[in-house]
Amino acid sequence: MYVIAVDLGGTNLRVALVDKSGKIIEKRDTPTRVVGGEKIVIQQMIDLIRDVLKKSQVDVQQIMGIGIGCPGPLDTKTGVIIDTPNLGWRNVALKETIEQEFQMSVCVDNDGNLAALGESWLGAGRGVEHLVCLTLGTGIGGGIIINGEILHGARDAAGELGHIIVEPNGLRCGCGNYGCMEAYASGPGITKRTIFSIKEGITTVITELVQNQLEKITPLVVYQAAIKGDELANYILSETGRYLGIGIVSIVNVLDPQLVIIGGRVAQMGELLLNHIKDEITKRAFLEPCRRIAIVPAELGDDAGIIGAAKMIQNLIYHRGTEK
Amino acid sequence: MYVIAVDLGGTNLRVALVDKSGKIIEKRDTPTRVVGGEKIVIQQMIDLIRDVLKKSQVDVQQIMGIGIGCPGPLDTKTGVIIDTPNLGWRNVALKETIEQEFQMSVCVDNDGNLAALGESWLGAGRGVEHLVCLTLGTGIGGGIIINGEILHGARDAAGELGHIIVEPNGLRCGCGNYGCMEAYASGPGITKRTIFSIKEGITTVITELVQNQLEKITPLVVYQAAIKGDELANYILSETGRYLGIGIVSIVNVLDPQLVIIGGRVAQMGELLLNHIKDEITKRAFLEPCRRIAIVPAELGDDAGIIGAAKMIQNLIYHRGTEK
Numbered sequence: 001m002y003v004i005a006v007d008l009g010g011t012n013l014r015v016a017l018v019d020k021s022g023k024i025i026e027k028r029d030t031p032t033r034v035v036g037g038e039k040i041v042i043q044q045m046i047d048l049i050r051d052v053l054k055k056s057q058v059d060v061q062q063i064m065g066i067g068i069g070c071p072g073p074l075d076t077k078t079g080v081i082i083d084t085p086n087l088g089w090r091n092v093a094l095k096e097t098i099e100q101e102f103q104m105s106v107c108v109d110n111d112g113n114l115a116a117l118g119e120s121w122l123g124a125g126r127g128v129e130h131l132v133c134l135t136l137g138t139g140i141g142g143g144i145i146i147n148g149e150i151l152h153g154a155r156d157a158a159g160e161l162g163h164i165i166v167e168p169n170g171l172r173c174g175c176g177n178y179g180c181m182e183a184y185a186s187g188p189g190i191t192k193r194t195i196f197s198i199k200e201g202i203t204t205v206i207t208e209l210v211q212n213q214l215e216k217i218t219p220l221v222v223y224q225a226a227i228k229g230d231e232l233a234n235y236i237l238s239e240t241g242r243y244l245g246i247g248i249v250s251i252v253n254v255l256d257p258q259l260v261i262i263g264g265r266v267a268q269m270g271e272l273l274l275n276h277i278k279d280e281i282t283k284r285a286f287l288e289p290c291r292r293i294a295i296v297p298a299e300l301g302d303d304a305g306i307i308g309a310a311k312m313i314q315n316l317i318y319h320r321g322t323e324k
Numbered sequence: 325m326y327v328i329a330v331d332l333g334g335t336n337l338r339v340a341l342v343d344k345s346g347k348i349i350e351k352r353d354t355p356t357r358v359v360g361g362e363k364i365v366i367q368q369m370i371d372l373i374r375d376v377l378k379k380s381q382v383d384v385q386q387i388m389g390i391g392i393g394c395p396g397p398l399d400t401k402t403g404v405i406i407d408t409p410n411l412g413w414r415n416v417a418l419k420e421t422i423e424q425e426f427q428m429s430v431c432v433d434n435d436g437n438l439a440a441l442g443e444s445w446l447g448a449g450r451g452v453e454h455l456v457c458l459t460l461g462t463g464i465g466g467g468i469i470i471n472g473e474i475l476h477g478a479r480d481a482a483g484e485l486g487h488i489i490v491e492p493n494g495l496r497c498g499c500g501n502y503g504c505m506e507a508y509a510s511g512p513g514i515t516k517r518t519i520f521s522i523k524e525g526i527t528t529v530i531t532e533l534v535q536n537q538l539e540k541i542t543p544l545v546v547y548q549a550a551i552k553g554d555e556l557a558n559y560i561l562s563e564t565g566r567y568l569g570i571g572i573v574s575i576v577n578v579l580d581p582q583l584v585i586i587g588g589r590v591a592q593m594g595e596l597l598l599n600h601i602k603d604e605i606t607k608r609a610f611l612e613p614c615r616r617i618a619i620v621p622a623e624l625g626d627d628a629g630i631i632g633a634a635k636m637i638q639n640l641i642y643h644r645g646t647e648k
Contacts, residue, residue, distance in 0.1 A: 073612050130478040144578070151470065153580025154454040157613045163577040165608070168491060168570050176610030177573070246492050249501070253487040254468070254578055256477025284489070286500030288397050288481045 005309035008070040010086035015048035018310035065105035067309030069114035079108040114308030116143025123299040131259040136266030181247035204232035241276020256289040263298025329633035332394040334410035339372035342634035389429035391633030393438035403432040438632030440467020447623040455583040460590035505571035528556035565600020580613040587622025
C-alpha cells in the first residue's frame with residue numbers, strides 16, 4: 001500500500017509516492033507558480049501526481065489516498081483553503097478538486113501540523129507521544145502532537161506557535177500584532193533586524209559578504225558572519241535564540257510536551273542557535289515542564305511535510321478501520 | 325449515584341456530596357490547617373468526608389468514588405502530591421491514603437484543571453468542547469479542555485497558564501522566572517504593583533480606604549477605588565487587563581479554543597477588568613483564533629473545583645464502562 005504525499009509551499013511544490021513504512025519511492029518538485037493563481041498551481045499538482053504515478057508504475061488500486069500539506073488557514077473537514085496569503089488563495093476547494101481528478105480519498109492539513117506529524121513518526125520525535133515542532137522559515141510554522149495526534153483546536157487554527165507574544169511592545173509582525181516570536185526569529189525577522197543595525201552604522205563583516213547589497217542578506221549570511229566571530233552577527237543570533245527561548249518557555253508551560261523539535265531553513269544555523277535557545281530556557285526553567293524539556297533539531301529536513309502527509313492518510317484509513 | 329468531591333486549597337478545604345446531575349447535596353468547609361502539616365490536613369479531610377456522609381445518610385454503596393482537586397505538581401496516575409509550595413507537601417500519597425480509609429476509588433487532579441472541567445460541565449462552558457479556564461487568585465490557575473477532556477501533557481504539568489511570559493524583562497514571578505502573567509495579574513501581583521506606586525509617591529484614594537495600612541490592600545480595595553474614579557487604581561486595573569490580554573492572545577494562538585473563562589477572586593472585578601482584557605485582545609486579534617474568541621466570566625464561583633472533581637469521577641467510571 002502507498003500514499004501520494006503533497007507539500008504545497010509558496011516557494012516549492014513537492015509530490016512523492018510514499019510506501020507504508022514511510023519510504024519515499026518517487027519524488028518530484030517544481031517551483032510553485034504562485035503568480036499564475038490557483039488553477040495553474042492545481043494543474044501543476046495534478047501533473048506532478050500523474051508523473052509520479054507513471055514513473056513508479058504502482059497499481060492505482062494500491063494507493064490509499066492523497067495527503068496534502070499547505071499553508072493555512074484551512075478547513076480540514078471540507079479541505080477548503082480559506083485564506084492563504086503565501087499563495088494568494090481564498091476559498092479554494094482543494095480536496096474536492098483533487099478527489100474528482102483522481103477518484104480517491106484526499107486529506108488536507110496545515111503544513112506546520114504535517115511537519116510535526118512527520119517528525120513524530122520517523123524523525124526527531126520517534127516514539128514520543130507529546131511534542132511540539134517549530135519550523136523556522138519565511139514564517140514560523142508550528143505543530144502540536146498530543147497522544148500521537150495533531151492538535152487542531154476548535155476550528156483548525158491551533159498551533160500558531162510563531163504568534164506567541166515574546167515582546168509586548170516589540171516589532172510589528174506580518175500578522176498585524178506586535179512582538180510575535182515570528183517577527184524576531186523567522187528568516188525575514190532575522191534579516192530585517194540585521195539590516196536595521198547596519199543602517200544604524202554598526203560595522204560588520206556582513207556588509208562585505210553581500211558586497212554592500214543589503215537586500216542579499218539572509219539568515220545563512222548572518223550565520224556565516226557569526227562563525228567568523230562577527231560581533232553584530234553573534235548579537236543577532238543570540239537575540240534570535242533569546243526570543244525563541246522565551247516563546248518556547250511559554251509554549252512548554254502551556255502544553256507540557258516531552259520534546260520541542262526545531263526545523264526549517266533558519267534552523268540550519270544548528271548548534272550555535274540551539275545553544276542560545278537552551279541558555280534562555282535554562283534561565284527561565286523553574287517549573288517542571290521547562291526543567292525537563294528536550295530541544296532537538298529536526299531530522300527530516302524538507303521531507304517532513306511529505307512524510308507527515310503520508311502518515312495522515314495512514315491514520316485516516318486506520319481510524320476508518322477501527323470505526324467499522 | 326453520588327460522588328464525594330474535595331477541593332483542597334491552601335486557604336480552605338471543601339468537601340461535598342454531589343449527585344449525578346452535579347447538584348451539591350451536602351457541603352462542608354473549613355480553613356485548611358496548613359501549618360499542622362499533611363497528617364493534620366488529611367485527617368481534616370477524612371473528618372469532613374465522614375461528616376458529609378453521615379449528614380446526607382446516603383448508602384455508601386451509592387458512592388462512585390472520591391474526587392480530589394489540589395494544587396500541583398502531582399501525579400494523576402499514582403495520586404501522589406509531588407511538591408506543593410501552597411501546602412508545603414512533598415511526595416504525599418494522597419490517593420492511596422484516602423482509598424485505604426474509605427475503600428473506594430479515589431482520583432486526584434490539579435485544582436486548575438478541575439475548575440476548568442467543572443465550568444465546562446455545568447458552568448460558563450456548557451456544551452463547549454474546546455476551552456481554557458483561568459482562575460485568578462493567589463496564583464493563576466489554568467485548565468485546558470480539549471474534546472471535553474482535560475489536557476494533562478506528558479507528565480501532568482500542562483495548563484500552567486499563569487506562567488506564559490507577558491513581559492520578558494518584567495517583574496519577578498513566584499516561580500523564579502521574570503514577566504510571567506501571574507506576576508502581574510494574580511492577587512499578590514496586583515497588590516504589589518499598587519503598593520509600589522504608592523511608595524513612589526502617587527496620590528490615591530486607596531491609601532484612605534486602608535487607613536494608611538498598605539498591607540491591607542487587596543485587589544478588591546483597588547477595584548473599589550477604581551469605581552470611585554481613582555486614577556492609580558484605574559491604571560493598575562488597565563495594566564492587569566492588558567497583561568491578561570497579552571497572555572490570552574498567546575494561549576489562544578497556540579490552542580484555538582472556542583472560549584476563555586475567567587474565574588477566581590480577582591475576577592470579581594467583573595466587567596471593568598474584562599473590558600480591559602477584551603480591549604487588549606481586540607488590538608492584537610489579527611489571526612482567526614483571536615478574532616472569534618469569546619472571553620466570559622466563570623459561573624460556578626468557589627464550587628467550580630468541586631463540580632469538576634465530581635465530573636472527573638463520573639468520567640472515570642464511564643471510561644471503565646466503555647473499556648469493558
